[in-house]
Amino acid sequence: MTIPDIVPNPLRRYLRPGSLPHFFCSGCGAAQVLNFFLQAADELGLDFDKLVAIGGVGCAARIPVYLHAEALHGIHGRTLPWATGIKLHNPELTVVIFAGDGDAAAIGGNHLIQAARRNLDVTMIVVNNLNFAMTGGQVAPTTFPDLVTSTTPYGNRERAFDLCQLAVAAGATFVARCSTHRPRVTIHTLKKAIQHRGFALVEVICQCPTYFGRRAIGSDDPAQGIRWIAEHSVSLYRAGELAEEELADKFILGTFVEKEAPVFEGSSVYPGGEG
Numbered sequence: 001m002t003i004p005d006i007v008p009n010p011l012r013r014y015l016r017p018g019s020l021p022h023f024f025c026s027g028c029g030a031a032q033v034l035n036f037f038l039q040a041a042d043e044l045g046l047d048f049d050k051l052v053a054i055g056g057v058g059c060a061a062r063i064p065v066y067l068h069a070e071a072l073h074g075i076h077g078r079t080l081p082w083a084t085g086i087k088l089h090n091p092e093l094t095v096v097i098f099a100g101d102g103d104a105a106a107i108g109g110n111h112l113i114q115a116a117r118r119n120l121d122v123t124m125i126v127v128n129n130l131n132f133a134m135t136g137g138q139v140a141p142t143t144f145p146d147l148v149t150s151t152t153p154y155g156n157r158e159r160a161f162d163l164c165q166l167a168v169a170a171g172a173t174f175v176a177r178c179s180t181h182r183p184r185v186t187i188h189t190l191k192k193a194i195q196h197r198g199f200a201l202v203e204v205i206c207q208c209p210t211y212f213g214r215r216a217i218g219s220d221d222p223a224q225g226i227r228w229i230a231e232h233s234v235s236l237y238r239a240g241e242l243a244e245e246e247l248a249d250k251f252i253l254g255t256f257v258e259k260e261a262p263v264f265e266g267s268s269v270y271p272g273g274e275g
């Protein structure tokens with residue numbers, strides 16, 4: 001089935017023919033990230049013939065399926081091993097990973113640490129909707145304390161994990177957190193991450209109306225989800241004014257690291273060789 005363009009959308013040309021209608025729920029933040037990425041790619045003039053988009057399994061991990069580029073949709077948590085092989089084999093390629101927070105912070109967490117440590121020259125976009133959405137809204141390492149999810153009906157008893165701090169500590173050379181309530185900043189940050197040489201991690205805080213919204217914030221209205229994110233966000237510059245307890249349920253938004261360092265590439269794997 002093809003969807004007629006009611007208003008011709010210039011970004012439509014970046015979508016894989018026949019990939020619509022998409023499978024995202026109404027108001028899903030992951031679909032917004034797809035839109036942000038297309039806008040960033042368009043503004044950069046990114047060559048889609050040299051783009052490889054990689055997703056594991058999950059709602060966010062479906063994003064590559066819609067891109068008119070080489071796409072790999074594979075195994076939950078294993079995006080970075082593929083990205084490593086692809087990038088080392090052909091350094092000319094732009095490799096972009098789309099991962100859910102469950103994917104990046106739980107099952108794929110160690111791959112993230114090693115890729116950051118190596119400074120693998122890829123961009124990893126983590127779509128953080130604070131739960132395992134595709135499997136029914138289970139608690140994730142990123143879920144804030146006390147929140148209700150499908151597996152924490154009495155409230156989450158665990159502390160939330162800060163993926164950006166992890167990436168910084170592991171050696172990533174570009175690390176930023178953005179959110180769906182600030183589209184322009186997010187697009188700008190994605191552009192910088194794509195252009196960055198080295199391991200770039202961008203975490204995008206996203207609403208999940210169907211699972212997280214319904215249980216954790218009591219509304220499946222996407223606008224409420226976005227409002228909730230805005231209310232729980234604080235800029236990096238203001239975060240220093242808040243106590244640690246106040247930050248426990250806040251998203252610190254900003255760019256944490258942007259620096260140059262040697263990247264992991266073919267010649268560093270086989271010194272003196274072509275890789």
Ligand SMILES: Cc1ncc(C[n+]2csc(CCOP(=O)(O)OP(=O)(O)O)c2C)c(N)n1
Pocket residue numbers: 030057058059060061075076099100101102103104107127129131132133134135140
């Ligand atoms: C190896 C493996 N473990 C578990 C699963 C089940 N599984 C599929 S999607 C998913 C949740 C994905 O959550 P997240 O990565 O946060 O992405 P979201 O769906 O929220 O975008 C899980 C646990 C799987 N497919 N493969």
